[in-house]
Amino acid sequence: MPTLHFRSFLLLLAAVSIAFISILLPFYPAIFWGGVLAVIFRPLYRRLLRAVGGNSPSLAAFLTVLCITLIVILPMLFIAGALANEVAGLYTRINSGQLNLGVYYEQIVGALPPSVHGWLDSFGVGDLLSIREKLSTGALQASQFLAKQAVNIGQNTFQFVVGLGIMLYLLFFLLRDGAAIVPKLKRLIPLEDSHRHGLFQKFATVVRATVKGNIVIAATQGLLGGLMFAFLGIQGSLFWGVMMAFLSLLPAVGASLIWVPVAIYFLVTGALWEGVVLILFGVLVIGLLDNLLRPILVGKDTKLPDYVVLISTLGGLSVFGLNGFVIGPLFAALFIACWDLFPDAVAQHQQGLRDIRPTESPDSPPERLPR
Template identity: 30%
Template sequence: MTQLDKSQTRYRKAFILLLLVSILATFLAIIHEYIIVTLLAVIFTALLYPVYTQVVKILHGRRALSSVIVLVLAILVVGLPLLGLLGVVAAEAIQISEDVKPWIEKKIPDQYDLSRDLPEQLPFSEQLEPYESRIIAKVGELAGNTGEFLAKSISKITQGTISIVVKLFIMVYAMFFFFIWGPDTLTALMRYIPLTEKDRLHILEIGLATTKAILKSILVIGVLQGILVGLAFWAAGIKGAIFWGTIVVVFSAVPGLGAPIIWIPGVIYLAATGQTGWAIGMTVWGIAVVGLVDNILRPHIVGSEAKMPDLLVLLATLGGILMFGAIGIIIGPVIAALLVTILEIYRKIFYDLYSTSE
């Protein structure tokens, strides 16, 4: 090949690459509203795929019918109960946001004596006395802001009903085809990634394993801890027990922090309102019962599938929620896990190159 031919080939490749990037960027801009929905369809399809394969066997290879049956079952078993729970949580969130501010206004001007109601057994009760008004205000502000945030979020969802319906339709429609053509499509797409087959499979396995670990944390550990904390709040007479239990479910993806984020402020509230016995009881319940789920059940149910430090899981979860909303609970840790995996591949490739150069 002459120098002119090499130059033409180089320019041709550069032009094709530039054209590809331009068209891809334009296409992503067109569908950006539905990227998250499509990603969710991929995640849920991967999680339900074992069920789909079993249904295909039962129906002797009728893939389209099997896809419809799995989708209908998923909607009936998960979708409809979730919508019902969302309505209850919305009502309690609105009620909490409306109740907190009057409570703060009543307590602070009355010079409420925090040291009077804090049990002597609690550490640093005397040291907390100078900050009593600030503690009460912050606890109430946290509860109010949380309720107000969720109420506004749910309100936005209900106001954008048409948009939500369209996105749900796209997700279900995409899942229908992903069940049927997913493996072939994935194999074709993976060929465009300039990595070895081993590295491609590693990235795919990490993404799926992390998603499974997060969903197990939410659906099993989170639901169990949410029920336990919700029951404790209901027994102690704290309003919005279902709401606070749902918050525990949301934060359960973070090991060791999900439930305490909610029940510890509950203990402070009970102590501050003079319910010392309930405060001590909830402390024991939170440590001995709710904590047992994290310490005993989580390692067996979730295992080490996520393979990430707890701090990274926490940052990825909170960052994901801020960027993507509620679905960021899943997307944030998955992206973090993929980043860790790609960094490992990067280190391996450049270590090999460095070793070769020496």
């Protein structure tokens, strides 16, 4: 192909690609999660395909989508509906003054010995009136934000249903035709076969590790924490359980940001057995759950460093919203994988340059013709 024709084709390819991506952008969460679920449930699809005889990929894909709907989507919709009702009740209690974090803080500080008050004053947290107002204002603003998000979800029900339908529709074809789609995608990447295989393998591994591992661990910690809160008679146990599950996605801190302050409140206000039970449960059950389940669900070889997971998760959430808890670690893992491949790529490039040598050095004298 002549150079002008090739450049014109590249320009046309870039233009239609940008136009097509701009069309898909409004539905990128549905497309993204369709791909993620296809990667995660690919083993289930293969088992179902073998169960139906291996000759009906459409039936196996349909059964896989049905299983995903029953065990993932419907429970999440039920929890989301119950959580919206609980958030509305929480907002009502905070707005009416029935729930006041400032009062709880004042009760905690008031139960501490006088020597601790001076230590709190040195850190600027001893002004009860100021701290109480800040906590009350912060709790009210947070409840208003959550209530607003619940209202927005209710108002965008049609868009949510459309996105859910697109995700399930795309998921069906990704499961059924994934074996043919992946090789075509690999051909589009101008890299060595080993590098392309490594990047695709890293992508699938990180997606499975992030979603299968982190979400299952976070959901288990949130479930157990919410049940313990309900057992101790704490109002809004579902809401606090969801908050613990969400915070469990962040390494190092996790669910302790929720249950530790509650345990301290129990101890300093005289509810000793509640505080001791919550501390023991948080340390021995919630805290150790990550160490027990992560090697089983994720594996040691696929685990990113905790500081990378923390930074990439927070950055992904700030840039991509809720989808960022998967996109952030995914980009971080691909970044590390690409830089791991960089020395090999440079070495192969240099070897290729050495192999392409002129047969005669430019500085050598010209060959003499025979007389």
